[in-house]
Amino acid sequence: MxxxxxxxxxxxxxxxxxxxxxxxxxxxxxxxxxxxxxxxxxxxxxxxxxxxxxxxxxxxxxxxxxxxKEEVALAVQHMVESHFFAAVYDRPAEEPPLTALRAAVLASWDTIEEAIQAVVPLELHIRTYRMIQETPQLLAAHLRRLAELEDQLAQEIARREDLPADDPRPRILVAAFSGVMRETGKLWADVVDGDMAELRRTTARYLDQIGPALAENWRS
CATH class of the missing domain: 1.10.10.60 (Homeodomain-like)
Known part of the structure; x- marks a missing residue:
C-alpha cells in the first residue's frame, strides 16, 4: 500500500x-x-x-x-488534588463516607507518584511543596484551593448519601479528613522525605484515628 x-x-x-x-x-x-x-x-x-x-x-x-507565577507554582499540587478527587468519584456508591474517602486517598497514592514524575522529579515536587508552605502568597492560594475542594467533597458526600444541603455531617467529616491530610502532607515533606510507600502507611494510620479520637475517652 x-x-x-x-x-x-x-x-x-x-x-x-x-x-x-x-x-x-x-x-x-x-x-x-x-x-x-x-x-x-x-x-x-x-x-x-x-x-x-x-x-x-x-x-x-x-x-x-x-x-x-502563582498558578504555575501550584500546578503539580493542583494535579495531585484533582487526582484524589477523581478517585472519590470512582468509589462504589454503597461505601460509607469515611470508608470512601480513605479508600480514595490510598488508591490515589498508588498512582500519583507516576503522575508527578511524568511532569517533574519527585524530589523537585517535595521542594516545591515546602516552598508553598513557606511562601505566604502561595500558602494563601493553596489554602483557598483546599477550601474549594472541601466544599466540593462535602457536596459529593451529601449527594452520595442523599442528604439535604443543610445537613452538617458531610462538612464535619470533610473538615476532620482534611485536617488529617494536611498533617500527613507536612510529615511527608518534612519527615518522610518523599517516600510514597511510607506516606501511604502514615496516611492510613492517621485516618484510622479519626473515629477513636472523636469518640474515645482519652483518659481511660
Missing part, C-alpha cells in the same frame, strides 16, 4: 490528539522550568520571562497556559 500524500504545497493538519499532546508537552516544560528556577532563585526572585526563556517559549506562550 502507498502512503496517502497531502496535496502539493499543503501539509496535512495534525490530529486533535497530536495537538493536545504538543500542548501538554509545552505546559509540562513550563512547569518544570518554573519549579527548577523557584528552587534555585526562590519564588520572588524568579520572573515570568526567565521561566519562558528556560522553557524556550515566548512570554506570550507562557500566558496562554498560566495566569502567572
Amino acid at each position: 502507498h502512503a496517502i500524500e497531502s496535496a502539493p504545497g499543503r501539509t496535512a493538519a495534525p490530529s486533535s490528539g497530536l495537538r493536545e499532546r504538543k500542548k501538554q508537552r509545552t505546559r509540562d516544560a513550563l512547569v518544570r522550568a518554573a519549579l527548577e528556577l523557584f528552587s534555585l532563585k526562590g519564588y520572588e526572585g524568579t520572573t515570568v520571562d526567565e521561566i519562558a526563556g528556560a522553557a524556550d517559549v515566548s512570554q506570550r506562550t507562557f500566558f496562554r497556559y498560566f495566569a502567572g
Whole structure:
C-alpha cells in the first residue's frame, strides 16, 4: 500500500490528539522550568520571562497556559488534588463516607507518584511543596484551593448519601479528613522525605484515628 500524500504545497493538519499532546508537552516544560528556577532563585526572585526563556517559549506562550507565577507554582499540587478527587468519584456508591474517602486517598497514592514524575522529579515536587508552605502568597492560594475542594467533597458526600444541603455531617467529616491530610502532607515533606510507600502507611494510620479520637475517652 502507498502512503496517502497531502496535496502539493499543503501539509496535512495534525490530529486533535497530536495537538493536545504538543500542548501538554509545552505546559509540562513550563512547569518544570518554573519549579527548577523557584528552587534555585526562590519564588520572588524568579520572573515570568526567565521561566519562558528556560522553557524556550515566548512570554506570550507562557500566558496562554498560566495566569502567572502563582498558578504555575501550584500546578503539580493542583494535579495531585484533582487526582484524589477523581478517585472519590470512582468509589462504589454503597461505601460509607469515611470508608470512601480513605479508600480514595490510598488508591490515589498508588498512582500519583507516576503522575508527578511524568511532569517533574519527585524530589523537585517535595521542594516545591515546602516552598508553598513557606511562601505566604502561595500558602494563601493553596489554602483557598483546599477550601474549594472541601466544599466540593462535602457536596459529593451529601449527594452520595442523599442528604439535604443543610445537613452538617458531610462538612464535619470533610473538615476532620482534611485536617488529617494536611498533617500527613507536612510529615511527608518534612519527615518522610518523599517516600510514597511510607506516606501511604502514615496516611492510613492517621485516618484510622479519626473515629477513636472523636469518640474515645482519652483518659481511660
